[in-house]
Amino acid sequence: MTDVLVYAAESRAQTARTLLAAACQATGLSARLELYGTGSLYQRLGPRRAQPFPDIVLWFGPFAASAAAIDGLLQPHQPQRIADGVLHDPGWTWTTLDYSAVGTIGTPAVSSWPDLTTVPRLALADPERSEVGMSLLLAVLDRARQAESDAERGWSWWQQRVRSGVAFAEDDAGAAALVGDSGVTHALTLGDSAAPLAGLAPLPHAIGLAANSRNVDGARRLLDWIVSDAAGAMLRMTPWQADTNGLQALLAAAPVLDVEWTRQQYTAARRRWAQSGFGPLVEG
Numbered sequence: 001m002t003d004v005l006v007y008a009a010e011s012r013a014q015t016a017r018t019l020l021a022a023a024c025q026a027t028g029l030s031a032r033l034e035l036y037g038t039g040s041l042y043q044r045l046g047p048r049r050a051q052p053f054p055d056i057v058l059w060f061g062p063f064a065a066s067a068a069a070i071d072g073l074l075q076p077h078q079p080q081r082i083a084d085g086v087l088h089d090p091g092w093t094w095t096t097l098d099y100s101a102v103g104t105i106g107t108p109a110v111s112s113w114p115d116l117t118t119v120p121r122l123a124l125a126d127p128e129r130s131e132v133g134m135s136l137l138l139a140v141l142d143r144a145r146q147a148e149s150d151a152e153r154g155w156s157w158w159q160q161r162v163r164s165g166v167a168f169a170e171d172d173a174g175a176a177a178l179v180g181d182s183g184v185t186h187a188l189t190l191g192d193s194a195a196p197l198a199g200l201a202p203l204p205h206a207i208g209l210a211a212n213s214r215n216v217d218g219a220r221r222l223l224d225w226i227v228s229d230a231a232g233a234m235l236r237m238t239p240w241q242a243d244t245n246g247l248q249a250l251l252a253a254a255p256v257l258d259v260e261w262t263r264q265q266y267t268a269a270r271r272r273w274a275q276s277g278f279g280p281l282v283e284g
Contacts, residue, residue, distance in 0.1 A: 002214060002218070003215070004030070005032050006031055006057070007056070007210075008034070008036075015205075016033055020222075023231065029222050038131055042068065045210065045211075046068075052214060055209070055213040055214060055218070055222075056222060058206075058207050061205060062206045063259070063262060065093075067263060068093075069094060077092060078092040081224070082239075093208055095208070095227055096207075097207040098205055100237060102194075103195050105186060105191070105194050106119070106185050109195055112198045119164075120164070121183045122165065123179060123188070124187065124189070128270065128273055128274050129170055130172065135203050137273060139201055141269060142257055143199070143255060144157065167182065175188070196250055201254045207223065
């Protein structure tokens with residue numbers, strides 16, 4: 001029997017390994033995992049694809065998955081069972097596996113969106129260099145668009161935040177490590193150790209079936225188990241336990257992330273951020 005080949009974003013490595021081990025045991029299937037950065041993963045699905053083609057893709061966030069669906073790199077598959085209200089592509093080319101809560105690290109604790117403006121100096125992953133940073137940027141813009149009817153108010157928030165004090169890191173872990181250094185009091189992060197922040201939408205992580213899957217039947221069976229309640233018991237922010245793990249409260253406290261709008265804004269927002277001069281100068 002052909003192995004089910006799974007591509008996963010590097011930032012999802014531990015989740016992928018944990019779920020695949022359990023899924024293979026439960027289904028009797030065998031799977032092989034390959035890890036890539038988001039850009040490399042996308043290239044291997046599309047312009048630079050080469051055999052063997054993957055069967056399943058675990059993405060970081062929903063943005064690349066949404067773009068891949070439009071480019072014909074994913075095929076429709078509606079899982080046999082999903083959690084109530086789970087976010088998914090209208091054509092079922094991707095489904096949400098789990099979520100990451102936007103949160104803060106630092107003292108005193110910051111638990112709501114309005115309180116974030118009072119933080120003396122805030123660290124975060126630079127949106128120009130980090131997928132996490134871009135996700136945070138887009139979450140703020142989308143919140144402003146939906147809650148205040150104007151995405152420009154989101155840009156104004158970032159301008160004010162930069163004036164108040166920010167420190168940019170290469171990645172999410174680097175932002176968390178800056179707390180307590182050079183006047184940084186808090187970090188805005190997607191890390192599991194952060195205190196969830198009410199008011200910004202949790203980030204859904206997508207999973208989908210590759211368009212050129214070599215083992216479609218096996219991939220469908222494996223994907224169905226990975227998005228099941230049995231797999232959800234292994235995940236921190238699973239939609240299967242939204243009422244007990246805090247996810248439902250976070251979803252209710254903010255407008256649901258508009259994946260299509262944020263995907264459309266992705267490139268323009270990254271370019272505008274780079275041109276704004278918000279981020280640090282990169283030498284060398």
